[in-house]
Amino acid sequence: MNTPGLRVPPLRQRRGAWSALAALLALALVCSGGHxxxxxxPAAPAAGPSAAAVLATAPTKAKSTADHxxxxxxxxxxxxxxxxxxxCLSCHNEAARQVxxxxxxxxxxxxxxxxxxxxxxxxxxxxxxxxxxxEAFCQSCHVGYGWKDDTFDFHAESKVDCLVCHNTGGYKKxxxxxxxxxxxxxxxxxxxxxxxxPVDLALVARHIGKTSVSTCGSCHYxxxxxxxxxxxxxxxxxxxxxxxxxxxxxxxxxxxxxxxxATCHQADGHQIAGSRISxxxxxxxxxxxxxDTVHAGRNAATCQSCHGDKPHKQPSLSLELLNxxxxxxACQSCHIPAFARGxxxxxxxxxxxxxxxxxxxxxxxxxxxxHGHVIYDSKKGDFKLAENVVPDYVWFNGQVNFTTQDMxxxxxxxxxxxxxxxxxxxxxxxxxxxxxxxxxxxxDKVHLQLLVPHTATxxxxxxxxxxxxxxxxxxGATATGQPxxxxxxxxxxxxxxxxxxxxxxxxxxxxxxxCHASAAKSRLGDLPGVYLPGRDRQPWIDRLGWxxxxxxxxxxxLHAGARILTRRRNAREH
Numbered sequence: 001m002n003t004p005g006l007r008v009p010p011l012r013q014r015r016g017a018w019s020a021l022a023a024l025l026a027l028a029l030v031c032s033g034g035h036x037x038x039x040x041x042p043a044a045p046a047a048g049p050s051a052a053a054v055l056a057t058a059p060t061k062a063k064s065t066a067d068h069x070x071x072x073x074x075x076x077x078x079x080x081x082x083x084x085x086x087x088c089l090s091c092h093n094e095a096a097r098q099v100x101x102x103x104x105x106x107x108x109x110x111x112x113x114x115x116x117x118x119x120x121x122x123x124x125x126x127x128x129x130x131x132x133x134x135e136a137f138c139q140s141c142h143v144g145y146g147w148k149d150d151t152f153d154f155h156a157e158s159k160v161d162c163l164v165c166h167n168t169g170g171y172k173k174x175x176x177x178x179x180x181x182x183x184x185x186x187x188x189x190x191x192x193x194x195x196x197x198p199v200d201l202a203l204v205a206r207h208i209g210k211t212s213v214s215t216c217g218s219c220h221y222x223x224x225x226x227x228x229x230x231x232x233x234x235x236x237x238x239x240x241x242x243x244x245x246x247x248x249x250x251x252x253x254x255x256x257x258x259x260x261x262a263t264c265h266q267a268d269g270h271q272i273a274g275s276r277i278s279x280x281x282x283x284x285x286x287x288x289x290x291x292d293t294v295h296a297g298r299n300a301a302t303c304q305s306c307h308g309d310k311p312h313k314q315p316s317l318s319l320e321l322l323n324x325x326x327x328x329x330a331c332q333s334c335h336i337p338a339f340a341r342g343x344x345x346x347x348x349x350x351x352x353x354x355x356x357x358x359x360x361x362x363x364x365x366x367x368x369x370x371h372g373h374v375i376y377d378s379k380k381g382d383f384k385l386a387e388n389v390v391p392d393y394v395w396f397n398g399q400v401n402f403t404t405q406d407m408x409x410x411x412x413x414x415x416x417x418x419x420x421x422x423x424x425x426x427x428x429x430x431x432x433x434x435x436x437x438x439x440x441x442x443x444d445k446v447h448l449q450l451l452v453p454h455t456a457t458x459x460x461x462x463x464x465x466x467x468x469x470x471x472x473x474x475x476g477a478t479a480t481g482q483p484x485x486x487x488x489x490x491x492x493x494x495x496x497x498x499x500x501x502x503x504x505x506x507x508x509x510x511x512x513x514x515c516h517a518s519a520a521k522s523r524l525g526d527l528p529g530v531y532l533p534g535r536d537r538q539p540w541i542d543r544l545g546w547x548x549x550x551x552x553x554x555x556x557x558l559h560a561g562a563r564i565l566t567r568r569r570n571a572r573e574h
Contacts, residue, residue: 069206076202081145081181082158084205089157096157098270104143106154107131111278113399118277124405126350126417126439126495127224130452133479136178137456141219148178163201165215166208171199172218176457189458213249214239216261225380228344232389232435233501237342245342247505264301274301276498281330281398281422282430284309303331328530330430333393334510335503339435341388342502345373349384349438352453353490356467364467379455379464381440391433391499393524397422405482408448409491415450417495424529431527432498439493442473446485452476 068074073087089096103109107121120138124130131138139147144159146152153159161179163171173179174196176188181199188196221227221235228235238246243255248263250256257263265274283304288295298305311331312322325334340346357365357378364378373385399421409415417439422429442451454475455463463472469488477484510523516534519526524535531538533545 064209068208071206074202074205076205078201078205079183081161081163081201084201085145085158085160085162087205088162092162095162095270096160099143099160100154100157102270102272103275104270104272105160107142109275109277111400113278114401116402116404118402122404123402124417124450124452125224125230126437126441126493127230127347128455129352129441129450130405130476130480132452133454133476134456137175139179140173140175140177141222142179145179145181163204163208164218165211167204167215168207168209168212169204170207171204191458211260211262213260216265220261224347226347228340228346230347231497231501232339232346233336233499235340235342235344235346237344238501241342243505244508246502248503249501264306266300273299277400279396279398279400279498281396281432282428284327286310307331328431330396330432332498332500332503333391333431333433335506336391336433336499336501337504337508337510338388338390339433339499339502340386343387345371345385345387346389346435347383347437348386348389348435349382350380351382351440351490352442353381353440355379355381355463356469358467378467384438389435390523392436392496393431393527394420394434394496395422395424395426395429395527395529396420396432396434396498397426397429403450405450405452405480407450409443409450411443411445411448411489411491415491415493417493420496420498431524431530435497435499437495437497439495440490441493442469442488443491444477444483444485445487445489447483449482450491451482451484451488452480454479 073090074084078084078087085096099105103119106119108117108119110117120131122130122132128134128138135152136148143161143164144152145161146159161173163181164173171181173181174188177186181201182188182196183201184198186196186198188194217234217236217239220231221238222229224230228237238249241249241251241256243250246256248257248259250258252258262272265272267273280299280302283298283302285295285298285304286308288298288300288305303311309326310323311326312320354376355378357376359365365376366374366378367376369375369385373383375383375385377383401419401421403409403415403417420432420434442453443449444451451473453463453469453472454461455472458465460466461468461471461475463469466472470486473488474484474486513534514523516522516532519535522532522535524530524532533541
């Protein structure tokens with residue numbers, strides 16, 4: 001409705017004025033080093049339904065043209081997981097060979113950037129330290145059956161585990177069984193008095209489906225010995241993620257995108273996109289169309305593969321400034337304000353040197369904090385845990401160098417288990433958020449090499465069962481083919497983990513003032529190689545900035561005064 005005597009400016013002019021005013025206010029906030037509060041973390045999600053309940057309500061038909069519940073080959077009974085695999089291969093006759101060509105099967109990988117031979121089979125970390133000699137325990141997360149030592153047959157197709165990725169519930173591979181599945185009630189560990197129930201393999205096989213968040217998470221959540229321990233941005237809270245926790249993985253009903261892991265980590269012949277060993281730190285291209293040869297060689301599991309490198313599309317000055325940030329910042333740096341914010345704590349430090357304390361009666365000890373988190377365990381030592389952790393930030397170009405067991409170390413310095421490479425002048429480098437994990441782990445005092453202890457498989461040399469470091473370290477050295485002098489100590493270590501999950505909604509991203517503040521208050525601290533208004537000061541730039549602000553304010557005031565005078569004159573004439 002038009003009011004007599006009042007001239008309303010055209011819509012384009014009003015939008016332009018508001019955009020200019022918004023940009024002016026943003027510039028004033030940056031220059032003044034002001035602070036903006038960040039959203040409170042969401043509450044922990046409710047526990048999901050039991051596996052039995054999931055299977056009971058699982059549909060027998062979906063978009064698939066095959067109803068597996070009707071296949072006579074899957075009616076069972078099955079005496080082992082390998083028998084299920086043989087039934088699967090009677091139709092999917094190339095699946096096992098495809099799986100055998102993946103890192104999920106071999107646990108070995110040659111990094112093309114560094115030439116290092118890596119993979120879970122031989123890599124070291126600051127958590128459980130190493131796989132060798134502990135295979136029967138660790139390989140519960142292998143996509144195969146029966147890898148308990150170096151005699152495992154990597155060429156036996158029947159050893160491939162189809163169900164671990166494609167089950168829809170009711171399937172679990174307990175630690176200590178080398179990836180096998182119990183088909184009868186089993187005492188585990190032997191002599192412990194603790195029993196696990198059998199898995200109905202035929203029931204699980206008849207209800208298979210696509211991979212899901214929970215099937216991928218059954219292993220990737222629990223690395224390092226527990227839910228959320230390693231990564232910090234991967235834990236069971238993502239199974240029922242709220243929009244505030246992860247805008248991509250939340251269900252569409254709750255306002256999210258309804259992604260599964262495979263939405264980004266797409267598979268082609270069971271080869272899955274994305275790896276923390278050889279990462280894509282920057283992808284300065286537009287969105288990619290899957291299958292288009294123009295994008296051959298690009299990683300489908302990056303933010304840019306969907307959003308492009310200029311994701312902020314609205315045509316206003318402030319958002320163009322955001323697009324300019326992508327030449328220096330990884331998307332995750334702004335869009336993941338904190339990790340471990342779904343109600344599951346992550347480990348931030350692990351000190352193996354204190355392991356082995358026992359009660360006067362010779363019994364192991366376990367202590368918990370006020371939140372119920374284990375902070376000391378005789379088997380493992382002292383821990384520090386945290387939730388809602390603000391990441392550290394580093395320059396990263398996608399290349400990661402790892403410390404391997406054959407390398408000489410300097411125990412007087414903090415040893416970097418991995419190093420994220422990248423410099424401010426590297427065109428491939430971006431500022432990335434990371435979890436910085438502190439450890440203290442054993443090394444050989446004579447050979448100056450890290451040691452892998454034998455810990456988990458119950459025998460007279462396993463530390464978790466005898467608390468004897470020399471025996472455990474000798475057994476681990478024998479299994480890894482490394483020398484052991486008989487003299488050990490513990491060295492401080494550090495390990496970085498990239499933060500790339502738990503993406504917040506746009507309204508809860510990192511506030512501008514969280515970085516554009518003094519070095520003591522800025523998230524980026526004194527990170528070199530980037531000029532941050534509000535953190536860094538150049539007198540002549542400050543003067544020019546304030547002159548620009550003053551000029552803009554003067555222009556706004558002059559314009560407003562002219563409009564008022566013009567309105568009065570028009571009113572008198574009318």
